[in-house]
Amino acid sequence: MMLWIALGGGTGALLRCVLDTWIAARVRVRVPVGTLVINLLGSFVLGLLVGHFGHASEATKVLGTGAMGGFTTFSAASVESARLLLAPKVHWAGVVHALGMVIGSVLVAALGLCVGG
Template structure:
């Protein structure tokens, strides 16, 4: 139960910080319709999860639930996606890595389109 509370708290904080960083970045750097705010959050999230994963690999404790699963999960799931891909790369599972990236991006985009079309039909 303690782990769930830590994930909850970290996720809430990560989500709020994602919103603040993304909106402020987008206000500072408007480049046509390019989502600079989301890009900054995703890259920053990847750096943070890489740093934390490396640290907790050596020092396993309960804070990984607060910081990795909670904070990074709330901040951006792109960071989790990236660290999983890095793990596949390190384990030389290049075929699975390529398949995972392609399926995630293509099916993710298809799911968004289907979801949007379904929502239009319900309106």
């Protein structure tokens, strides 16, 4: 089981890198939209998995803990929000990014739980 979770984590991290690079090449704004999209999508998928399979199922462990754990990134979102807060003339962007990430992720996770259940 641990090997499957590790493989899921690696796959999720690779998908995050590919999607973030793809978004960054197409969306040119100061706010890191890629991380926002990735964390919202990952929160929804994890909610969906837990709602459908339950918290302790093998599918949730591999796809949720592994793949979605590797796909989403709280630490990158935190650094990006802090960078925006410290940058001259864009302090508001850091606040919007941080609040949008936290509130949005919780809301879409709840939506995933409802849809999956």
